[in-house]
Amino acid sequence: MKYVDAKQVHKKMGSRLLANKLAKALFLMATLFGLVVLVVLIYRVLTAGLPWINMDFLTNRLSTDPGRAGIWGAIMGTFWLMLVVAPVTMILGIGTAIYLEEYATKGRISSFIKTNISNLAGVPSVVFGILGLTVFARALDLGSVVLAGGLTMALLVLPVVVVASQEAIRAVPQFLREASFGMGATKWQTIKNVVLPAALPGILTGVILALSRAIGETAPLVVIGIPALLIPIPDGIFDKFTILPVQIYYWTIDSALVAEYANLAAATIVILLLVLFVMNSIAILIRNKFQKRY
């Protein structure tokens, strides 16, 4: 009995190779689909928004009149929000990562915390909004102010910081710790003076990515209760506020009534994407420049 029938193989070869080529073309097209969407999306946003961006748009207060409306309030709101989110999420995220990587014994508690964090990462952002509304805005009676929104957002992006910091700390080679112990340093001295400085670039990259996620997040803050038209400019963490994505949301849904609102939304998107682009560039720069290889 012949195992391979040469004639059969030859006969089928052409169609098999053709199938391979067609499949490759199909896979390439699928990959390029994402690129095409990205180009269309950016083109669409730029053509609708760019002509509306000028100094007045950036520095004016909100207004129902599209010709006079500006996003200074949303910019300041985003700024104050980040001023709450950044320290809170850094302390919680880096602290958790240090505990899990350096102190926790590989047991039930640490694996429970890890499972908990990965499940927390999968909770829809709108549910975090409900938590913020119930606990921070109502139970603690803060109202829909920067602090309530910031704490909610910090918890939402916490898993990103924890996972990135864990990876960065794990990547610090063991011999650095051992050298430090050998010099007589204690565990905390070793962590503070050796591990954290070595892991800092990775941690910072994670923090910036977490913040850029927080800047674009909309749903939790809409749930906490940001009004559609907030004229005053926030002046501290106990003020009511609005942020760029929430402003985009209200302008977009109202564009059915006033067509120009769509342009205002697009212009705000341009600003938002610009901010995200800058933040991500910084993250990549830090990663490439300061990442040490051992």
Add this chain to the structure above:
Amino acid sequence: MKGVLHVAKSVVHDSGKKLNVREIIQEKKKTKSVSNLTEKLIPKILFGIAAISVFTTIGIVLTLLTETIAFFKDVPFIDFFTGTKLKPLGENAVFGVLPLLTGTLISTVIAMLVAIPVGLMTAIFLSEYASERTRKVLKPILEILAGIPTIVYGFFAFTFVTPLLRSFIPGLEPTNILSPGIVMGIMIIPMVASLSEDAMSSVPNAMREGALALGATKLEVTWKVVIPAAISGIIASFVLGISRAIGETMIVAIASGSSKNFTFDVTQSMQTMTAYIVEVTGGEAAAGTTLYYSLYAVAMTLFVFTLIMNLVAQYISRRFREEY
């Protein structure tokens, strides 16, 4: 050695009396008790910080649970889950969650019909066909796509995709479930693609080479060797995609409207669970009303669905992982 002698001498000179080594050690120990204290305190503080993430989960579950129980005192459990009518406002308010469930189900199905094939094919191309150079160009583009805020996708769905679809689907309403479903799928493509690609590129090359040496084409290698070997990671990426689609809020809140129809017609406006939450909280529902409690019942349903999906994904990738 010289330094130590110098220090010892200076101790003698400075204090004017003689100190022996034992006394120096005693001296050291006194300052050390402070650092001993920090050594003991720091792990406890860090444990407290790590526990906050657990408290967050407990907080979410507790808030949802207590208010949901209050809701089921007003509205019977059975009526909520079998009711096909949702009319939260007005005199005769009716709370049936089925319109929201169908809305969520349909938008998720549409999204996955886009995300699964395109995402998987993208993953195959990047992992099996693309050269190193092409990969280096294409992967960052996917990352950019994944980093765009969902509100931007919502704007895109509402102001571009819907008008585009309306130009060749005449019956399409200005707000409908089809357009946000498709855009949600586009949003999830990078996630499915990168997770599946990770699974596929962890299949060892020896397996590919074995199949290639037997005369298989690349397509056959992919289809009969790589995908079966990576199937647990691929399926897990699909399940995580589904979970993401169920929880996605802003795209549907903007583009699918707010009519609570119980229908399977994708050209119509429908509401998902997430969009309902946004609509009700946006209207500032007064605390204590049934409308307010319904928010928590819907959020609880949403939370349970996504939690199940995430646990399934974790189970699949752990249970069926092939180790090489």
